[in-house]
Amino acid sequence: MRLKTWRTVLELNDRKSKLTDTDRIKKITEFIEDLSSKKCYIKPSKEKECSCLSSLHGDVAAQNAISSYIFYWAQKTPFEQQMVLMEKINGVLLAEQLTKKKIISSRQKGGSRPFVVPYFGTNVEETDKKLNSIFICRESLCALYHFGGCKFAHLVRHAKKKTKPVHGNVGKMNVITRNHRENVVPLLQDFFRKAVLPYSGPRPTLFTHNFFTKSVEITPSDGIQELDPRYTKSRLYASFAWDHGWLVKYDPKSQGWDNPLLS
Numbered sequence: 001m002r003l004k005t006w007r008t009v010l011e012l013n014d015r016k017s018k019l020t021d022t023d024r025i026k027k028i029t030e031f032i033e034d035l036s037s038k039k040c041y042i043k044p045s046k047e048k049e050c051s052c053l054s055s056l057h058g059d060v061a062a063q064n065a066i067s068s069y070i071f072y073w074a075q076k077t078p079f080e081q082q083m084v085l086m087e088k089i090n091g092v093l094l095a096e097q098l099t100k101k102k103i104i105s106s107r108q109k110g111g112s113r114p115f116v117v118p119y120f121g122t123n124v125e126e127t128d129k130k131l132n133s134i135f136i137c138r139e140s141l142c143a144l145y146h147f148g149g150c151k152f153a154h155l156v157r158h159a160k161k162k163t164k165p166v167h168g169n170v171g172k173m174n175v176i177t178r179n180h181r182e183n184v185v186p187l188l189q190d191f192f193r194k195a196v197l198p199y200s201g202p203r204p205t206l207f208t209h210n211f212f213t214k215s216v217e218i219t220p221s222d223g224i225q226e227l228d229p230r231y232t233k234s235r236l237y238a239s240f241a242w243d244h245g246w247l248v249k250y251d252p253k254s255q256g257w258d259n260p261l262l263s
């Protein structure tokens with residue numbers, strides 16, 4: 001089972017979310033309480049001989065200090081989040097260089113505990129002192145951040161090569177987008193000027209229509225001055241696509257016409 005990112009769990013992208021920031025920190029705290037009662041694991045079925053978070057069990061003040069930090073981190077962009085983790089990895093790699101020992105991928109039983117637990121200082125001496133002395137394994141670090149083990153290994157590789165984990169597709173256009181930009185957008189601009197703009201305005205009437213299209217359509221006998229439904233934006237767009245011989249599909253979910261793809 002893959003852990004969902006904190007962004008998803010805390011509903012940070014959901015504008016309609018009813019969670020307050022206090023609720024969000026509470027959610028993280030509850031997770032830490034649960035995690036601290038177990039042995040560290042690579043996955044829940046594969047426990048390790050390590051329980052580096054156990055001293056946090058029942059310590060609400062310490063858990064809150066960690067939760068506040070995780071909440072702050074969760075609000076960063078994915079790239080910033082990775083950079084924060086890379087900094088931590090770089091610190092450990094430097095220690096490896098200085099001590100000439102394998103720390104981050106240690107093979108000793110239970111593994112190593114190279115990371116300081118992440119937290120925001122509380123100004124309570126006792127709590128800060130305790131947090132400052134808690135060193136954790138990479139599995140616990142990943143669990144706290146809800147960061148996948150494979151993704152973490154990927155960051156370690158980048159840190160070793162001194163490269164940045166930039167997605168290979170950044171700045172590149174995929175085939176459909178390029179096709180759309182080159183072939184559809186110019187036609188759409190033309191269509192917008194000639195077909196859509198004449199109908200623009202808060203209440204387009206037959207008069208507006210006649211004025212812009214230089215036609216003389218007679219007002220219907222029932223006196224209705226509004227344009228009929230075939231002049232809605234989505235209908236116009238659909239007829240534009242249809243005129244070019246493209247696939248036109250009605251999407252009942254969005255109650256609109258799907259973008260035409262070049263057929």
Ligand SMILES: [Zn+2]
Nearest residue numbers: 040050052137
């Ligand atoms: Zn551990």
